[in-house]
Amino acid sequence: MMTRKTLDLWAGVFVALGLGALLFLAMKVGNLASFSAAPTYRVMANFDNIGGLKKRAPVKSAGVVVGRVEDIGFDPETYEAAVTFAIDKRYQFPKDTSAKILTAGLLGEQYVGLSPGGDVAMLKDGDKLKLTQSAVVLENLISQFLFSKAADGGNNKDGK
Amino acid sequence: MIPATDNLVEVDNVNFAYDRRPILKGVNLDIRRGQVVAIMGLSGCGKTTLLRLIGGALHPTKGEVRVDGQSVAKLNHEERFALRRKMGMLFQFGALFTDMSCYDNVAFQMREHTDLPEQLIDDLVLMKLQAVGLRGAQHLMPAELSGGMARRVALARTTALDPMLIMYDEPFAGLDPVSMGVIGQLIRRLNDALGATSIIVTHDVAEALEIVDYVYFMSDGLIVTQGTPDELRASDKPFVHQFVYGETDGPMPFHYPADDYARDLHAGEAR
Amino acid sequence: MTALTDFLESLGARAIGAVHQLGFASHFLLLTLRNSGMCLRRFSLVVREIYSVGVLSLVIIVVSGMFVGMVLGLQGYDTLERYGSSSALGVLVALSLVRELGPVVAGLLFASRAGSAITAEIGLMKATEQLAAMEMMAVDPIARVIAPRFWAGVISMPLLAAMFSAMGVFGGYLVGVRLIGVDEGSFWSQMQAAVDLREDILNGVIKSVVFGVAVSWIAVFQGYDAPPTAEGVSRATTRTVVTSSLSILALDFILTAFMFRGA
Numbered sequence: 001m002m003t004r005k006t007l008d009l010w011a012g013v014f015v016a017l018g019l020g021a022l023l024f025l026a027m028k029v030g031n032l033a034s035f036s037a038a039p040t041y042r043v044m045a046n047f048d049n050i051g052g053l054k055k056r057a058p059v060k061s062a063g064v065v066v067g068r069v070e071d072i073g074f075d076p077e078t079y080e081a082a083v084t085f086a087i088d089k090r091y092q093f094p095k096d097t098s099a100k101i102l103t104a105g106l107l108g109e110q111y112v113g114l115s116p117g118g119d120v121a122m123l124k125d126g127d128k129l130k131l132t133q134s135a136v137v138l139e140n141l142i143s144q145f146l147f148s149k150a151a152d153g154g155n156n157k158d159g160k
Numbered sequence: 161m162i163p164a165t166d167n168l169v170e171v172d173n174v175n176f177a178y179d180r181r182p183i184l185k186g187v188n189l190d191i192r193r194g195q196v197v198a199i200m201g202l203s204g205c206g207k208t209t210l211l212r213l214i215g216g217a218l219h220p221t222k223g224e225v226r227v228d229g230q231s232v233a234k235l236n237h238e239e240r241f242a243l244r245r246k247m248g249m250l251f252q253f254g255a256l257f258t259d260m261s262c263y264d265n266v267a268f269q270m271r272e273h274t275d276l277p278e279q280l281i282d283d284l285v286l287m288k289l290q291a292v293g294l295r296g297a298q299h300l301m302p303a304e305l306s307g308g309m310a311r312r313v314a315l316a317r318t319t320a321l322d323p324m325l326i327m328y329d330e331p332f333a334g335l336d337p338v339s340m341g342v343i344g345q346l347i348r349r350l351n352d353a354l355g356a357t358s359i360i361v362t363h364d365v366a367e368a369l370e371i372v373d374y375v376y377f378m379s380d381g382l383i384v385t386q387g388t389p390d391e392l393r394a395s396d397k398p399f400v401h402q403f404v405y406g407e408t409d410g411p412m413p414f415h416y417p418a419d420d421y422a423r424d425l426h427a428g429e430a431r
Numbered sequence: 432m433t434a435l436t437d438f439l440e441s442l443g444a445r446a447i448g449a450v451h452q453l454g455f456a457s458h459f460l461l462l463t464l465r466n467s468g469m470c471l472r473r474f475s476l477v478v479r480e481i482y483s484v485g486v487l488s489l490v491i492i493v494v495s496g497m498f499v500g501m502v503l504g505l506q507g508y509d510t511l512e513r514y515g516s517s518s519a520l521g522v523l524v525a526l527s528l529v530r531e532l533g534p535v536v537a538g539l540l541f542a543s544r545a546g547s548a549i550t551a552e553i554g555l556m557k558a559t560e561q562l563a564a565m566e567m568m569a570v571d572p573i574a575r576v577i578a579p580r581f582w583a584g585v586i587s588m589p590l591l592a593a594m595f596s597a598m599g600v601f602g603g604y605l606v607g608v609r610l611i612g613v614d615e616g617s618f619w620s621q622m623q624a625a626v627d628l629r630e631d632i633l634n635g636v637i638k639s640v641v642f643g644v645a646v647s648w649i650a651v652f653q654g655y656d657a658p659p660t661a662e663g664v665s666r667a668t669t670r671t672v673v674t675s676s677l678s679i680l681a682l683d684f685i686l687t688a689f690m691f692r693g694a
């Protein structure tokens with residue numbers, strides 16, 4: 001029979017291991033470190049089409065993550081997608097910065113790319129980006145491609 | 161609460177049935193404070209059931225059990241537990257906690273119900289174990305004990321908190337003659353030293369008659385006779401004679417109620 | 432004709448019996464929760480049970496987690512390689528573990544390792560009148576025996592699931608990075624970019640807590656409800672494993688539908 005002390009010790013080891021595993025999952029797997037509570041500011045932008053953009057998708061500039069998509073809504077007046085970004089306070093962008101929805105790789109996740117302009121005034125909390133470019137929707141591309149092929153084919157027939 | 165009588169336990173016309181099969185059919189008995197009382201009867205006649213009714217683990221279908229003036233079946237959970245703290249019950253098969261050593265088994269109620277310092281508990285436990293002759297076995301687990309040893313540890317555990325009412329369900333079963341004598345004397349001495357009241361359920365007539373003050377005989381769900389040991393020894397009632405001298409032939413039914421034997425056997429043949 | 436009515440009758444009786452048992456089980460859970468005060472105050476009671484429920488399940492959980500992670504590493508690599516995206520191996524291994532396999536497989540192992548032991552122990556205590564004896568000593572067995580085991584299970588299960596997932600990620604790392612040679616940097620960084628703390632890890636932990644409650648509840652109930660015979664206890668033990676495994680899978684489906692729907 002195990003004495004009370006060793007029993008307590010083992011139970012303690014067990015709980016410590018379990019908490020350690022949780023910590024490992026949080027830090028090393030889930031990257032708690034980058035889940036920054038760093039102060040952010042909010043910037044809005046409207047897009048004609050956001051494709052498959054999701055909440056919490058990264059916002060990058062020059063390939064570096066500078067913020068996250070915080071909210072996605074629908075603007076009933078302009079029939080556009082209203083997207084809110086939360087951008088790290090450490091990074092300031094000119095007022096005429098433009099936003100694009102890009103895709104990582106051919107079929108990868110979608111993210112937002114910011115291209116800074118040349119304005120001297122900087123974006124403030126609650127500002128709205130004027131210049132935006134929608135997501136490239138693969139279906140549209142393909143159908144365009146097929147259309148033009150079909151048109152080409154038709155022309156060729158005519159030509160013969 | 162002032163006790164209405166000098167009876168600690170009063171069983172008043174109690175009826176009880178397990179799933180409609182009547183076991184007790186109107187049992188009446190009184191147990192005086194300070195006495196050691198034996199309840200005897202053939203196997204299966206409902207003695208254990210009667211103890212459970214007194215402990216409040218079962219409720220009578222008719223009649224009333226009063227302990228210390230309180231009707232056991234009418235108590236709520238807290239009141240029943242408060243009453244049980246003053247009772248001890250030795251189970252027929254010991255019922256030691258198998259995940260604890262003998263020592264911890266005896267210390268169990270002291271730790272659960274009192275704030276005694278561990279030092280004092282230690283002394284008390286060793287005294288209780290010494291009384292049943294098993295102080296040397298304190299670190300053994302129940303699985304490492306013989307049946308008789310387990311019963312003696314259970315006895316020590318039953319009396320751990322010096323209860324006012326102690327119920328022993330077959331304390332002598334599985335004991336050698338020496339231990340039997342020792343335990344019998346122990347039950348008597350404990351009872352007198354604590355000023356407690358004891359109920360012993362037993363088949364061991366000779367041993368019981370030595371130590372008890374009063375005896376009830378049960379048969380077929382009823383108390384059939386009662387009296388002091390001397391009265392019973394002198395009794396010429398046939399079933400008392402049968403029981404005291406262990407005769408197979410007599411008025412007490414040895415068989416569980418069944419169909420006619422010959423018919424049953426014949427039915428087997430026909431199958 | 433009578434065969435049919437007999438069949439329907441027995442079916443109906445079974446259904447009523449099942450509903451009856453569910454009601455009793457719910458009442459029992461309520462009683463357990465209401466009587467938990469004592470064991471939470473005297474926490475050493477729970478610690479003792481954490482030993483027999485948690486510590487004794489440690490080896491099987493750690494070893495299985497490791498192997499599951501290693502298999503995920505092999506299979507994942509094989510599939511991802513076809514699309515030239517073997518650098519996403521870390522993502523695949525980590526997400527499958529923290530979202531599904533960790534809680535579910537650890538839960539199934541927990542049910543068969545610890546759940547069955549709890550049921551057998553309580554059932555035997557009942558069969559040998561230990562629970563009745565305790566009650567005669569004015570100690571409530573639900574507070575003294577049932578509640579500590581229940582809480583030990585509830586506490587141990589999420590910890591075991593976390594260990595399972597962590598070991599699995601480590602196993603995937605061993606196979607993917609050390610054995611096959613996937614780039615170590617992208618293994619971790621892609622994993623960290625894709626695994627969300629709230630969406631994935633926290634939801635996985637919530638799942639394991641729910642499974643812990645379910646398995647512990649079923650285990651203590653089956654033990655307490657077991658007929659006090661050798662056969663009754665052995666049947667109850669089997670029932671614990673079967674019922675908790677099915678509940679884990681069903682609950683997993685429901686929780687997944689709620690948590691990860693379209694997110």
Ligand SMILES: Nc1ncnc2c1ncn2[C@@H]1O[C@H](COP(=O)(O)OP(=O)(O)OP(=O)(O)O)[C@@H](O)[C@H]1O
Nearest residue numbers: 178179183201202203204205206207208209210252
């Ligand atoms: N839980 C139960 N359910 C149904 N019947 C029971 C139950 N417990 C006991 N009985 C029946 O009740 C009767 C009396 O049982 P009890 O245990 O009180 O007998 P007893 O007088 O203590 O016998 P023994 O001297 O053999 O211990 C028996 O016929 C038994 O079959």
Ligand SMILES: [Mg+2]
Nearest residue numbers: 207208252329
């Ligand atoms: Mg009996």
